[in-house]
Amino acid sequence: MDRKTEILDSAEKLARRHGYDGFSYADLERVVGIRKASIHHHFPSKAELAEALVRRYTDRMRAELSRISVSHSSAARRLRDYLAVYQKALKGGEALCLCVVFSAGSQSLSDPVVELLKQYHDDSIDWLSGLFAQAAADQTIANVGEPKREAIACLALVEGAQLLSRASRSEIPFEEATQQMMARIID
Protein backbone atom coordinates (compact mmCIF):
# COMPACT_ATOMS: atom_id res chain seq x y z
CA MET A 1 0.00 0.00 0.00
CA ASP A 2 1.38 3.42 -0.86
CA ARG A 3 2.01 6.20 1.64
CA LYS A 4 -0.84 8.44 0.56
CA THR A 5 -3.36 5.66 1.04
CA GLU A 6 -1.80 4.79 4.38
CA ILE A 7 -2.13 8.41 5.54
CA LEU A 8 -5.71 8.62 4.32
CA ASP A 9 -6.60 5.40 6.12
CA SER A 10 -5.16 6.62 9.40
CA ALA A 11 -6.68 10.07 9.03
CA GLU A 12 -10.09 8.59 8.29
CA LYS A 13 -9.93 6.39 11.35
CA LEU A 14 -8.97 9.35 13.54
CA ALA A 15 -11.54 11.68 11.98
CA ARG A 16 -14.37 9.20 12.40
CA ARG A 17 -13.60 8.89 16.09
CA HIS A 18 -12.54 12.42 17.02
CA GLY A 19 -13.84 14.78 14.33
CA TYR A 20 -11.99 17.21 12.11
CA ASP A 21 -10.82 19.44 14.95
CA GLY A 22 -10.04 16.38 17.02
CA PHE A 23 -6.96 15.09 15.22
CA SER A 24 -3.70 16.76 14.26
CA TYR A 25 -0.69 16.17 12.02
CA ALA A 26 1.11 15.19 15.21
CA ASP A 27 -1.44 12.42 15.79
CA LEU A 28 -0.91 11.24 12.23
CA GLU A 29 2.87 11.28 12.75
CA ARG A 30 2.39 8.85 15.63
CA VAL A 31 0.13 6.37 13.83
CA VAL A 32 1.65 6.54 10.34
CA GLY A 33 5.21 6.48 11.66
CA ILE A 34 6.70 9.24 9.51
CA ARG A 35 7.38 12.83 10.47
CA LYS A 36 4.75 15.53 10.44
CA ALA A 37 6.67 17.41 7.75
CA SER A 38 6.59 14.33 5.54
CA ILE A 39 2.84 14.15 5.89
CA HIS A 40 2.72 17.79 4.81
CA HIS A 41 4.72 16.68 1.77
CA HIS A 42 1.86 14.39 0.74
CA PHE A 43 -0.99 16.65 1.89
CA PRO A 44 0.28 20.25 2.07
CA SER A 45 -2.61 21.51 4.19
CA LYS A 46 -5.19 19.99 6.48
CA ALA A 47 -7.91 21.34 4.20
CA GLU A 48 -6.46 19.38 1.28
CA LEU A 49 -6.25 16.28 3.44
CA ALA A 50 -9.90 16.66 4.40
CA GLU A 51 -10.84 17.13 0.78
CA ALA A 52 -9.03 13.95 -0.28
CA LEU A 53 -10.65 12.15 2.62
CA VAL A 54 -14.21 13.13 1.74
CA ARG A 55 -13.60 12.61 -1.99
CA ARG A 56 -12.40 9.07 -1.41
CA TYR A 57 -15.24 8.41 1.01
CA THR A 58 -17.86 9.65 -1.45
CA ASP A 59 -16.37 7.53 -4.24
CA ARG A 60 -16.41 4.43 -2.07
CA MET A 61 -20.01 5.08 -1.08
CA ARG A 62 -21.04 5.50 -4.71
CA ALA A 63 -19.38 2.17 -5.51
CA GLU A 64 -21.15 0.53 -2.59
CA LEU A 65 -24.53 1.85 -3.74
CA SER A 66 -24.09 0.52 -7.25
CA ARG A 67 -22.88 -2.80 -5.87
CA ILE A 68 -26.16 -3.02 -3.93
CA SER A 69 -28.17 -2.02 -7.01
CA VAL A 70 -26.51 -4.76 -9.03
CA SER A 71 -26.75 -7.55 -6.48
CA HIS A 72 -30.42 -7.14 -5.54
CA SER A 73 -33.47 -6.39 -7.60
CA SER A 74 -36.17 -5.82 -4.97
CA ALA A 75 -36.39 -2.49 -3.15
CA ALA A 76 -36.70 -4.28 0.18
CA ARG A 77 -33.45 -6.19 -0.19
CA ARG A 78 -31.63 -3.11 -1.34
CA LEU A 79 -32.85 -1.22 1.72
CA ARG A 80 -31.72 -4.03 4.00
CA ASP A 81 -28.25 -3.94 2.49
CA TYR A 82 -28.11 -0.18 2.68
CA LEU A 83 -28.84 -0.19 6.40
CA ALA A 84 -26.32 -3.00 6.92
CA VAL A 85 -23.54 -0.94 5.33
CA TYR A 86 -24.01 1.81 7.91
CA GLN A 87 -24.38 -0.58 10.78
CA LYS A 88 -21.10 -2.27 9.87
CA ALA A 89 -19.34 1.10 9.62
CA LEU A 90 -20.53 2.01 13.10
CA LYS A 91 -18.15 -0.34 14.94
CA GLY A 92 -20.38 -0.55 18.00
CA GLY A 93 -20.71 3.20 18.49
CA GLU A 94 -16.98 3.90 18.31
CA ALA A 95 -16.85 5.38 14.83
CA LEU A 96 -19.26 7.43 12.77
CA CYS A 97 -19.78 7.89 9.06
CA LEU A 98 -17.13 10.42 8.02
CA CYS A 99 -19.74 12.68 6.50
CA VAL A 100 -21.82 12.67 9.67
CA VAL A 101 -18.93 13.82 11.82
CA PHE A 102 -17.85 16.38 9.23
CA SER A 103 -21.41 17.69 8.87
CA ALA A 104 -21.66 18.22 12.60
CA GLY A 105 -18.42 20.19 12.80
CA SER A 106 -18.67 21.74 9.37
CA GLN A 107 -17.98 25.29 10.49
CA SER A 108 -14.22 24.66 10.50
CA LEU A 109 -14.24 23.00 7.08
CA SER A 110 -13.15 24.66 3.86
CA ASP A 111 -15.73 25.50 1.20
CA PRO A 112 -14.72 22.71 -1.20
CA VAL A 113 -15.19 20.16 1.57
CA VAL A 114 -18.61 21.57 2.45
CA GLU A 115 -19.47 21.24 -1.24
CA LEU A 116 -18.33 17.60 -1.31
CA LEU A 117 -20.41 16.92 1.79
CA LYS A 118 -23.48 18.25 0.01
CA GLN A 119 -22.59 16.01 -2.92
CA TYR A 120 -22.46 12.98 -0.64
CA HIS A 121 -25.90 13.73 0.73
CA ASP A 122 -27.31 14.38 -2.73
CA ASP A 123 -25.91 11.08 -3.99
CA SER A 124 -27.53 9.22 -1.12
CA ILE A 125 -30.85 11.00 -1.55
CA ASP A 126 -30.90 10.31 -5.30
CA TRP A 127 -30.17 6.65 -4.79
CA LEU A 128 -32.73 6.29 -2.02
CA SER A 129 -35.34 8.17 -4.07
CA GLY A 130 -34.87 5.55 -6.77
CA LEU A 131 -35.23 2.85 -4.18
CA PHE A 132 -38.51 4.20 -2.81
CA ALA A 133 -39.90 4.86 -6.28
CA GLN A 134 -39.22 1.22 -7.04
CA ALA A 135 -40.77 0.16 -3.73
CA ALA A 136 -43.99 1.91 -4.71
CA ALA A 137 -43.98 -0.28 -7.82
CA ASP A 138 -42.79 -3.64 -6.53
CA GLN A 139 -44.75 -3.33 -3.24
CA THR A 140 -41.96 -4.74 -1.06
CA ILE A 141 -42.10 -1.82 1.40
CA ALA A 142 -45.28 -0.70 3.19
CA ASN A 143 -46.86 2.77 3.15
CA VAL A 144 -44.46 4.37 0.69
CA GLY A 145 -44.93 8.13 0.46
CA GLU A 146 -43.43 10.59 -1.97
CA PRO A 147 -40.03 9.01 -2.91
CA LYS A 148 -37.77 12.01 -2.37
CA ARG A 149 -39.33 12.78 0.99
CA GLU A 150 -38.96 9.14 1.97
CA ALA A 151 -35.33 9.29 0.88
CA ILE A 152 -34.51 12.35 2.97
CA ALA A 153 -36.32 10.92 5.98
CA CYS A 154 -34.47 7.62 5.59
CA LEU A 155 -31.07 9.32 5.36
CA ALA A 156 -31.91 11.48 8.38
CA LEU A 157 -32.96 8.37 10.31
CA VAL A 158 -29.72 6.58 9.52
CA GLU A 159 -27.51 9.54 10.38
CA GLY A 160 -29.40 10.31 13.56
CA ALA A 161 -29.31 6.67 14.60
CA GLN A 162 -25.52 6.80 14.39
CA LEU A 163 -25.47 9.78 16.72
CA LEU A 164 -27.60 7.97 19.28
CA SER A 165 -25.33 4.95 19.11
CA ARG A 166 -22.30 7.13 19.49
CA ALA A 167 -23.72 8.88 22.53
CA SER A 168 -24.31 5.60 24.29
CA ARG A 169 -21.26 3.83 22.84
CA SER A 170 -23.38 0.88 21.75
CA GLU A 171 -24.93 -0.27 18.51
CA ILE A 172 -28.26 -1.02 20.15
CA PRO A 173 -29.86 2.41 19.54
CA PHE A 174 -28.89 2.17 15.86
CA GLU A 175 -30.54 -1.21 15.62
CA GLU A 176 -33.70 -0.07 17.37
CA ALA A 177 -34.03 3.05 15.26
CA THR A 178 -33.62 1.15 12.00
CA GLN A 179 -35.94 -1.67 13.08
CA GLN A 180 -38.71 0.86 12.66
CA MET A 181 -37.68 1.12 8.99
CA MET A 182 -37.14 -2.63 8.62
CA ALA A 183 -40.63 -3.28 10.00
CA ARG A 184 -42.05 -1.79 6.80
CA ILE A 185 -40.35 -4.44 4.66
CA ILE A 186 -42.82 -6.91 3.24
CA ASP A 187 -41.13 -9.35 0.84
Add this chain to the structure above:
Amino acid sequence: MDRKTEILDSAEKLARRHGYDGFSYADLERVVGIRKASIHHHFPSKAELAEALVRRYTDRMRAELSRISVSHSSAARRLRDYLAVYQKALKGGEALCLCVVFSAGSQSLSDPVVELLKQYHDDSIDWLSGLFAQAAADQTIANVGEPKREAIACLALVEGAQLLSRASRSEIPFEEATQQMMARIID
Protein backbone atom coordinates in the same frame (compact mmCIF):
# COMPACT_ATOMS: atom_id res chain seq x y z
CA MET B 1 -28.39 38.97 33.64
CA ASP B 2 -25.52 37.68 35.73
CA ARG B 3 -22.08 36.89 34.39
CA LYS B 4 -22.38 33.12 34.65
CA THR B 5 -25.54 33.10 32.58
CA GLU B 6 -23.96 35.48 30.10
CA ILE B 7 -20.96 33.17 29.71
CA LEU B 8 -23.18 30.12 29.33
CA ASP B 9 -25.27 31.87 26.69
CA SER B 10 -22.22 32.84 24.66
CA ALA B 11 -20.61 29.42 25.06
CA GLU B 12 -23.79 27.69 24.00
CA LYS B 13 -24.04 29.82 20.89
CA LEU B 14 -20.44 29.07 19.98
CA ALA B 15 -20.70 25.37 20.78
CA ARG B 16 -23.85 24.92 18.71
CA ARG B 17 -22.11 26.43 15.72
CA HIS B 18 -18.56 25.14 16.09
CA GLY B 19 -18.65 22.13 18.39
CA TYR B 20 -16.80 21.51 21.66
CA ASP B 21 -13.33 21.51 20.10
CA GLY B 22 -14.32 24.45 17.95
CA PHE B 23 -14.44 27.21 20.55
CA SER B 24 -11.93 28.39 23.12
CA TYR B 25 -11.71 30.56 26.21
CA ALA B 26 -10.15 33.16 23.92
CA ASP B 27 -13.29 33.13 21.76
CA LEU B 28 -15.39 33.60 24.88
CA GLU B 29 -13.18 36.49 25.99
CA ARG B 30 -14.03 38.24 22.73
CA VAL B 31 -17.79 37.80 22.87
CA VAL B 32 -18.33 38.14 26.63
CA GLY B 33 -15.96 41.08 26.91
CA ILE B 34 -14.02 40.05 29.98
CA ARG B 35 -10.60 38.43 30.16
CA LYS B 36 -10.01 34.73 29.70
CA ALA B 37 -8.73 34.47 33.28
CA SER B 38 -11.99 35.95 34.55
CA ILE B 39 -13.97 33.33 32.68
CA HIS B 40 -11.79 30.69 34.34
CA HIS B 41 -12.84 32.27 37.63
CA HIS B 42 -16.48 31.38 36.87
CA PHE B 43 -15.80 28.06 35.13
CA PRO B 44 -12.38 26.76 36.26
CA SER B 45 -12.07 24.21 33.46
CA LYS B 46 -13.59 23.70 30.05
CA ALA B 47 -14.95 20.34 31.22
CA GLU B 48 -16.88 22.10 33.99
CA LEU B 49 -18.16 24.66 31.53
CA ALA B 50 -19.37 21.88 29.21
CA GLU B 51 -21.04 20.15 32.13
CA ALA B 52 -22.92 23.32 33.15
CA LEU B 53 -23.86 23.83 29.51
CA VAL B 54 -25.36 20.38 29.03
CA ARG B 55 -27.00 20.41 32.45
CA ARG B 56 -28.76 23.70 31.72
CA TYR B 57 -29.70 22.48 28.24
CA THR B 58 -31.20 19.26 29.57
CA ASP B 59 -33.17 21.14 32.22
CA ARG B 60 -34.56 23.53 29.64
CA MET B 61 -35.54 20.64 27.39
CA ARG B 62 -37.29 18.87 30.25
CA ALA B 63 -39.25 22.06 30.97
CA GLU B 64 -40.13 22.37 27.30
CA LEU B 65 -41.40 18.80 27.17
CA SER B 66 -43.66 19.25 30.16
CA ARG B 67 -44.89 22.54 28.76
CA ILE B 68 -45.95 20.64 25.62
CA SER B 69 -47.56 17.88 27.70
CA VAL B 70 -49.59 20.44 29.61
CA SER B 71 -50.70 22.56 26.67
CA HIS B 72 -51.89 19.77 24.39
CA SER B 73 -53.78 16.61 25.09
CA SER B 74 -53.65 14.77 21.75
CA ALA B 75 -50.53 12.86 20.73
CA ALA B 76 -50.61 14.47 17.29
CA ARG B 77 -50.49 18.02 18.59
CA ARG B 78 -47.75 17.17 21.03
CA LEU B 79 -45.70 15.69 18.22
CA ARG B 80 -46.23 18.79 16.08
CA ASP B 81 -45.01 21.01 18.91
CA TYR B 82 -42.04 18.74 19.58
CA LEU B 83 -40.87 18.99 15.98
CA ALA B 84 -41.43 22.73 15.99
CA VAL B 85 -39.12 23.16 19.00
CA TYR B 86 -36.23 21.58 17.10
CA GLN B 87 -36.97 23.44 13.91
CA LYS B 88 -36.90 26.75 15.76
CA ALA B 89 -33.59 25.84 17.41
CA LEU B 90 -32.07 25.10 14.02
CA LYS B 91 -31.81 28.74 12.92
CA GLY B 92 -31.80 27.84 9.23
CA GLY B 93 -29.00 25.30 9.44
CA GLU B 94 -26.61 27.58 11.31
CA ALA B 95 -26.92 26.02 14.74
CA LEU B 96 -27.53 22.50 15.98
CA CYS B 97 -29.04 21.07 19.12
CA LEU B 98 -26.23 21.24 21.69
CA CYS B 99 -26.53 17.54 22.40
CA VAL B 100 -26.30 16.64 18.72
CA VAL B 101 -23.05 18.49 18.28
CA PHE B 102 -21.68 17.14 21.57
CA SER B 103 -22.70 13.58 20.66
CA ALA B 104 -20.84 13.80 17.36
CA GLY B 105 -17.62 15.01 18.99
CA SER B 106 -18.07 13.11 22.22
CA GLN B 107 -14.57 11.59 22.24
CA SER B 108 -13.11 14.79 23.71
CA LEU B 109 -15.80 15.13 26.37
CA SER B 110 -15.37 14.25 30.03
CA ASP B 111 -17.20 11.26 31.46
CA PRO B 112 -19.76 13.30 33.43
CA VAL B 113 -20.72 15.14 30.25
CA VAL B 114 -21.09 11.88 28.32
CA GLU B 115 -23.34 10.71 31.14
CA LEU B 116 -25.47 13.86 30.92
CA LEU B 117 -25.75 13.37 27.17
CA LYS B 118 -27.13 9.88 27.71
CA GLN B 119 -29.56 11.36 30.22
CA TYR B 120 -30.76 13.87 27.64
CA HIS B 121 -31.42 11.12 25.12
CA ASP B 122 -33.12 8.93 27.71
CA ASP B 123 -35.38 11.83 28.73
CA SER B 124 -36.39 12.39 25.13
CA ILE B 125 -36.98 8.71 24.48
CA ASP B 126 -39.10 8.34 27.60
CA TRP B 127 -41.23 11.33 26.72
CA LEU B 128 -41.65 10.22 23.10
CA SER B 129 -42.47 6.66 24.21
CA GLY B 130 -45.31 8.12 26.24
CA LEU B 131 -46.41 10.12 23.24
CA PHE B 132 -46.53 7.10 20.92
CA ALA B 133 -48.23 4.93 23.54
CA GLN B 134 -50.90 7.60 23.75
CA ALA B 135 -51.09 7.80 19.95
CA ALA B 136 -51.87 4.09 19.83
CA ALA B 137 -54.79 4.85 22.13
CA ASP B 138 -56.15 8.15 20.77
CA GLN B 139 -55.53 7.19 17.12
CA THR B 140 -54.20 10.60 16.08
CA ILE B 141 -51.07 9.14 14.46
CA ALA B 142 -51.13 6.44 11.77
CA ASN B 143 -49.40 3.04 11.86
CA VAL B 144 -48.00 3.27 15.37
CA GLY B 145 -45.55 0.50 16.16
CA GLU B 146 -43.99 -0.46 19.46
CA PRO B 147 -43.81 2.89 21.39
CA LYS B 148 -40.17 2.75 22.48
CA ARG B 149 -38.99 1.80 19.01
CA GLU B 150 -41.07 4.60 17.55
CA ALA B 151 -39.55 6.98 20.08
CA ILE B 152 -35.97 6.07 19.22
CA ALA B 153 -36.68 6.26 15.51
CA CYS B 154 -38.34 9.64 15.93
CA LEU B 155 -35.41 11.03 17.92
CA ALA B 156 -32.96 9.67 15.35
CA LEU B 157 -35.00 11.26 12.56
CA VAL B 158 -34.98 14.65 14.25
CA GLU B 159 -31.26 14.57 15.05
CA GLY B 160 -30.33 13.33 11.59
CA ALA B 161 -32.55 15.92 9.97
CA GLN B 162 -30.57 18.62 11.78
CA LEU B 163 -27.35 17.22 10.38
CA LEU B 164 -28.72 17.34 6.84
CA SER B 165 -29.86 20.90 7.31
CA ARG B 166 -26.51 21.85 8.72
CA ALA B 167 -24.64 20.30 5.80
CA SER B 168 -26.62 22.32 3.33
CA ARG B 169 -26.98 25.42 5.53
CA SER B 170 -30.71 25.50 4.96
CA GLU B 171 -33.73 24.42 6.93
CA ILE B 172 -35.34 22.75 3.93
CA PRO B 173 -33.90 19.25 4.51
CA PHE B 174 -35.13 19.38 8.10
CA GLU B 175 -38.60 20.27 6.92
CA GLU B 176 -38.65 17.56 4.28
CA ALA B 177 -37.41 14.88 6.65
CA THR B 178 -39.98 15.73 9.30
CA GLN B 179 -42.83 16.03 6.78
CA GLN B 180 -42.58 12.27 6.51
CA MET B 181 -43.38 12.11 10.24
CA MET B 182 -46.06 14.82 10.01
CA ALA B 183 -47.75 12.92 7.18
CA ARG B 184 -48.72 10.27 9.72
CA ILE B 185 -50.71 12.77 11.78
CA ILE B 186 -54.45 12.21 11.48
CA ASP B 187 -56.36 14.52 13.84
Add this chain to the structure above:
DNA sequence: AGCTGTCTACCTACTACTTGGTAGATGAAA
Protein backbone atom coordinates in the same frame (compact mmCIF):
# COMPACT_ATOMS: atom_id res chain seq x y z
C1' DA C 1 30.61 2.16 -17.67
C1' DG C 2 30.50 7.00 -15.61
C1' DC C 3 28.36 11.55 -15.02
C1' DT C 4 24.63 14.84 -14.39
C1' DG C 5 20.16 16.79 -13.45
C1' DT C 6 15.72 16.05 -11.70
C1' DC C 7 12.41 14.03 -8.75
C1' DT C 8 10.53 12.00 -4.69
C1' DA C 9 10.24 10.87 0.04
C1' DC C 10 11.81 11.87 3.92
C1' DC C 11 14.31 14.33 7.71
C1' DT C 12 15.60 18.07 11.58
C1' DA C 13 14.67 22.27 13.19
C1' DC C 14 12.13 25.94 13.24
C1' DT C 15 8.22 29.76 13.14
C1' DA C 16 4.12 32.15 14.61
C1' DC C 17 0.28 31.38 16.96
C1' DT C 18 -3.39 29.14 19.95
C1' DT C 19 -4.62 26.10 23.60
C1' DG C 20 -6.32 25.47 28.55
C1' DG C 21 -4.88 26.96 32.73
C1' DT C 22 -2.38 29.64 36.78
C1' DA C 23 -0.25 33.29 40.00
C1' DG C 24 -0.79 37.21 42.03
C1' DA C 25 -2.32 42.07 42.23
C1' DT C 26 -6.17 45.61 42.37
C1' DG C 27 -10.32 47.74 43.53
C1' DA C 28 -14.97 47.73 44.98
C1' DA C 29 -18.61 46.13 47.71
C1' DA C 30 -20.44 43.74 52.06
Add this chain to the structure above:
DNA sequence: TTTCATCTACCAAGTAGTAGGTAGACAGCT
Protein backbone atom coordinates in the same frame (compact mmCIF):
# COMPACT_ATOMS: atom_id res chain seq x y z
C1' DT D 1 -11.83 43.06 56.69
C1' DT D 2 -12.96 39.66 54.08
C1' DT D 3 -14.85 38.29 49.80
C1' DC D 4 -15.45 38.64 45.03
C1' DA D 5 -14.90 39.80 40.19
C1' DT D 6 -11.74 41.29 37.54
C1' DC D 7 -7.22 42.31 35.72
C1' DT D 8 -2.15 41.70 33.74
C1' DA D 9 1.20 38.65 32.84
C1' DC D 10 2.62 34.47 32.43
C1' DC D 11 3.28 29.07 31.41
C1' DA D 12 3.87 24.57 29.05
C1' DA D 13 2.09 22.19 25.50
C1' DG D 14 0.09 21.84 21.19
C1' DT D 15 -1.38 23.81 16.48
C1' DA D 16 -0.66 24.08 11.29
C1' DG D 17 2.78 25.03 8.42
C1' DT D 18 7.74 26.17 6.46
C1' DA D 19 12.83 26.28 5.43
C1' DG D 20 16.35 23.91 4.01
C1' DG D 21 18.79 19.81 3.56
C1' DT D 22 19.82 14.62 2.63
C1' DA D 23 19.62 10.13 0.42
C1' DG D 24 18.22 7.33 -3.14
C1' DA D 25 15.98 6.27 -7.64
C1' DC D 26 15.71 7.02 -12.42
C1' DA D 27 16.28 9.04 -16.22
C1' DG D 28 19.34 10.96 -20.60
C1' DC D 29 23.82 11.62 -22.32
C1' DT D 30 28.69 10.82 -23.48
